[in-house]
Amino acid sequence: MAWISLVLAGLCEMFGVTMINKLHKDRNWQSLLLLILGFGASFLFLAYAMKSLPMGTSYAIWTGIGASGGAILGMLLYDESRDPKRLLFIALILCAAIGLKLIS
Incomplete structure (x- = not known):
């Protein structure tokens, strides 16, 4: 349940x-x-997740989802750059978050 809350x-x-x-x-x-x-709900879900997940892992995944998701939403909703290098680095953020999940 903590992982669902973190997502x-x-x-x-x-x-x-x-x-x-x-x-x-x-x-x-x-x-x-x-x-x-939006931010209030985000902090509440993060606080709940941190009751059973390590702080470092929780914070890294939370910021990873927020940063990469914000960049993707900017591309979809506000016609921000879709440069392949930008997409590569967004993918690296997501891979790092998945890696933290796999080792936690």
């Missing part, structure tokens, strides 16, 4: 990052509320 924390982190971009563009209270809810 949910990462997905909420991705949502929160997307809402930062939306708030920057729209400047409305709905975007701010969604940003707060």
